[in-house]
Amino acid sequence: MNSKFNLYKLKSIYMExxxxxxxxxxxxxxxxxGRFIFMMFVSDEDMESKDRLFIYxxxxxxxxxxxxxxxxxxxxxxxxxxxxxxxxxxxxxxxNQKGNVFNFEQFLSQLNSSIPSSISNENKIVIxxxxxxxxxxxxxxxDAEKTILIGTVRLPIQKKPQDKTLRKLYAYTDGEYKDxxxxxxxLKKFNTTVAWRSSNNEIETNNIKALINKLxxxxxxSF
Numbered sequence: 001m002n003s004k005f006n007l008y009k010l011k012s013i014y015m016e017x018x019x020x021x022x023x024x025x026x027x028x029x030x031x032x033x034g035r036f037i038f039m040m041f042v043s044d045e046d047m048e049s050k051d052r053l054f055i056y057x058x059x060x061x062x063x064x065x066x067x068x069x070x071x072x073x074x075x076x077x078x079x080x081x082x083x084x085x086x087x088x089x090x091x092x093x094x095x096n097q098k099g100n101v102f103n104f105e106q107f108l109s110q111l112n113s114s115i116p117s118s119i120s121n122e123n124k125i126v127i128x129x130x131x132x133x134x135x136x137x138x139x140x141x142x143d144a145e146k147t148i149l150i151g152t153v154r155l156p157i158q159k160k161p162q163d164k165t166l167r168k169l170y171a172y173t174d175g176e177y178k179d180x181x182x183x184x185x186x187l188k189k190f191n192t193t194v195a196w197r198s199s200n201n202e203i204e205t206n207n208i209k210a211l212i213n214k215l216x217x218x219x220x221x222s223f
Contacts, residue, residue, distance in 0.1 A: 003081050005108050007053070007068075009115035010040075011075040016118060017042050021184045022170050023163050024140070026127050029114045034093040035059060036111070037131055041140045043163035048139045053079065056134050057092040063134065064088055081108070121177040125170050132171040140164065146196035147172045152187070152211060153195050161193040169194065175208030183208055186215045 010025075017025035023043035029036045035058035041049045051072075055064040064085060070076025079085075086104055089111075095102055128135065136144030142164045149172065155161065166187065169180045187193060192215065 003105075004078050005081055005105075005112075006070070006075075007077040007079060007112050007115065008075045009112050009117075010053075010077045011072070012117045013115070013119055014040065014042070014072050014077075021181050022124075022128075022167050024124070024128065024167060024170075025119070026124055026131070026135075027116055027119050028127055029111065031107070031110060031114065032093050032095075033059065034089075036089075036092065037127065037134070038115070039131075039135070039138070039140075041138070043167075045162055045164050046140065053077070054138055055089075056131065057088060059092050059094055060088065062088055062092075063138070121181075125177050125180075128171050135171060141168045141171065143196060145198055147199045148197045149173055150195050150197050152192050152215065155191050155193055157191070160191060161187050165193055165196075168196065169208070172196075173208055179208045179212065183212050183215070186212060186219075190215060190219050 013025055013027070017023060017040065023041060023046070025038070025040040025042065027038055029038065037056040037058065039054040039056065040052070051068050053064075053066045053068050055066065056062075057064065066079050066085065069078040069080075081104075089107070090102065090104065093107075135141060142162060147168070149169070161184075166184050169175065169183065170177070173180070175183075194211075
């Protein structure tokens, strides 16, 4: 099979992701025994994953990397169904071959219709944290091996905080979404980023609320 299929139901959550601070689209669909984690990273910095849909197949522990074509803002998310895509998606379903004949095109339509029209911030952050190792493997965060938050760093005027660094706050801390969003707002306002170190079984040394207070105190004249 090498046909084209439009996952047009991605449009609303794609637009939602573009306007978000983490510039991330992530959600899970369960069909039968299949568990499909959909991921897109839509920051201008995500050059390696631009126009790519990642589907993590939980049962078979496999990541599909699928190029998408078309104007996404107009609802065009065309993918070409290769033999690999069809084979892996079918394998993930763990079908009992004794039943009715499996209709793959009908399955694609079911997958598309199951895409949510919106993703709550709370649900997004839960799925992101549950799958942060996969996100790191996809190159969606900088220095994926550094996962312990150690503090903030003021940047030179000619630089700005990177989305791929700030995205780690959602994946590798236990802060609430609203607090992380406020922290990112302040980091960008004061041209500051966050620093991380490699994990060595130590706990996080800074929490989100403490960093918010520190930024406010250090920049009190700007409020």
